[in-house]
Amino acid sequence: MKKGIVWFRNNLRVPDNEALTRALRECDDVLCVYILDTRTWNASVEAPRMGSVRAKFILESLHDLQGEIEELGGSIEFVSGRAVDEIPSLMESFGADRCYAQKEDAWEETEEERLLSNRINLILTGGKGIWEEADLPFALNDLPAVFSSFRRKVEKKMQIRSVFQSPKSIVCSWNSTTELPILTSLSFEDYPKDERAVLDFRGGAREAKKWMNQWIWERDCLKEYKETRNGLVGADYSSKLSPWLSIGCISAVEVYWEIKKYEEERVANESTYWLFFELLWREFFRFVARRYGAGIFKRHGIKDAIERATLGDPKTFKRWKEGRTPNAFVNANMIELATTGWMSNRGRQNVASYLVHDLGQDWLSGARHFEQHLIDYDPCSNYGNWMYLGGVGNDPRPNRAFNLEKQAEYYDPDETFRKLWLA
Numbered sequence: 001m002k003k004g005i006v007w008f009r010n011n012l013r014v015p016d017n018e019a020l021t022r023a024l025r026e027c028d029d030v031l032c033v034y035i036l037d038t039r040t041w042n043a044s045v046e047a048p049r050m051g052s053v054r055a056k057f058i059l060e061s062l063h064d065l066q067g068e069i070e071e072l073g074g075s076i077e078f079v080s081g082r083a084v085d086e087i088p089s090l091m092e093s094f095g096a097d098r099c100y101a102q103k104e105d106a107w108e109e110t111e112e113e114r115l116l117s118n119r120i121n122l123i124l125t126g127g128k129g130i131w132e133e134a135d136l137p138f139a140l141n142d143l144p145a146v147f148s149s150f151r152r153k154v155e156k157k158m159q160i161r162s163v164f165q166s167p168k169s170i171v172c173s174w175n176s177t178t179e180l181p182i183l184t185s186l187s188f189e190d191y192p193k194d195e196r197a198v199l200d201f202r203g204g205a206r207e208a209k210k211w212m213n214q215w216i217w218e219r220d221c222l223k224e225y226k227e228t229r230n231g232l233v234g235a236d237y238s239s240k241l242s243p244w245l246s247i248g249c250i251s252a253v254e255v256y257w258e259i260k261k262y263e264e265e266r267v268a269n270e271s272t273y274w275l276f277f278e279l280l281w282r283e284f285f286r287f288v289a290r291r292y293g294a295g296i297f298k299r300h301g302i303k304d305a306i307e308r309a310t311l312g313d314p315k316t317f318k319r320w321k322e323g324r325t326p327n328a329f330v331n332a333n334m335i336e337l338a339t340t341g342w343m344s345n346r347g348r349q350n351v352a353s354y355l356v357h358d359l360g361q362d363w364l365s366g367a368r369h370f371e372q373h374l375i376d377y378d379p380c381s382n383y384g385n386w387m388y389l390g391g392v393g394n395d396p397r398p399n400r401a402f403n404l405e406k407q408a409e410y411y412d413p414d415e416t417f418r419k420l421w422l423a
């Protein structure tokens with residue numbers, strides 16, 4: 001009898017899950033596990049990497065995942081520690097000789113894969129994005145330096161796989177010995193919901209599908225996405241799928257096929273294309289992360305330069321974090337982030353540009369602040385975008401400073417957004 005483990009990472013879903021599909025095909029007895037990595041799941045340090053909003057969202061997603069797995073007859077363990085230590089010991093107890101997991105893109109995650117594969121038979125699968133490295137029409141080392149060239153090379157030539165069907169059942173002889181922790185037992189503080197939030201985000205693959213269905217079909221927002229996507233207030237201006245995409249409650253491939261279905265059944269226009277275009281940015285930053293490894297977390301980014309000393313001073317940085325700068329548009333965005341874990345794409349670009357170019361502060365500190373607070377934090381997209389705005393990434397124009405006054409006037413002409421958060 002072949003026994004295998006499925007290690008759930010940023011693929012917290014049962015549908016379209018290649019690691020799970022493969023394990024069920026190749027093994028007779030399959031146990032699932034999620035590792036609460038103590039480097040991230042640590043609320044008691046001075047600057048935790050993850051705040052309460054994201055922690056809560058992930059715990060909700062794990063609860064949903066556990067429900068789906070158990071309904072199919074399976075079992076999932078929740079273990080605190082490091083995968084490199086915990087997975088080998090769980091495999092030994094269960095009697096498994098292999099572990100299946102989704103391949104990740106960022107440095108720390110790929111390092112964990114490397115260390116773990118020195119100890120056990122680790123079978124890595126795709127699933128994080130639309131394409132895998134092997135699908136690219138060029139070697140990773142030849143990744144185009146700028147997005148437009150990447151897009152031109154990939155989008156026409158490359159095919160997009162179909163989704164993996166959900167399994168009908170999971171055979172598992174193991175009874176789970178652990179329970180899913182709750183927010184406060186992990187030392188995170190519970191926080192009140194704010195009625196001004198763009199959406200009441202709830203974690204889980206089923207919630208992701210529910211929202212995608214509402215936004216695309218019921219609210220019919222996709223058909224005008226290109227015009228609304230720079231909005232600041234409310235649920236409809238953009239898809240709001242990023243929190244679910246970042247931890248894999250839904251896959252980018254599932255979103256892609258939903259766009260195609262909408263194009264066939266309702267309308268195909270510039271807006272429907274544009275949602276795919278944005279998913280290509282996500283792909284681009286995934287491959288940038290793979291290509292440059294730890295480089296994207298360094299102050300000099302992926303530019304060939306010597307690490308510069310930290311610029312700026314702590315007081316100015318603190319005022320930015322707390323939304324107490326001289327700029328009301330920045331403050332409104334920063335307060336939205338601190339209160340809800342969300343900020344629009346327009347907001348993110350402006351506050352990042354302001355921090356770096358107007359306040360002369362360190363982009364890396366800004367990126368780390370986002371890492372802690374964003375509900376949709378993703379290492380590749382976050383550090384990729386921050387490097388871009390900090391002038392140490394892929395932007396062909398090194399000093400990409402926004403004119404904040406103009407931006408606020410154009411995107412928040414009657415100050416609805418500023419009034420909402422600064423009232």
Ligand SMILES: Cc1cc2nc3c(=O)[nH]c(=O)nc-3n(C[C@H](O)[C@H](O)[C@H](O)COP(=O)(O)OP(=O)(O)OC[C@H]3O[C@@H](n4cnc5c(N)ncnc54)[C@H](O)[C@@H]3O)c2cc1C
Pocket residue numbers: 229238239240241242243245246275278279281282283285343344345346348349352370374376377378379381382383385386389
């Ligand atoms: C400084 C900065 C930091 C960011 N940090 C993150 C992050 O940690 N996690 C994250 O998911 N996105 C990040 N983004 C990208 C972008 O702001 C968000 O993906 C987007 O606002 C999420 O809202 P949405 O799902 O409604 O996006 P939509 O406009 O509906 O776009 C659909 C999807 O495309 C992808 N996407 C859109 N824009 C980008 C982009 N510029 N880069 C990469 N992917 C994109 C996302 O997966 C998004 O869910 C950051 C952008 C900036 C400027």
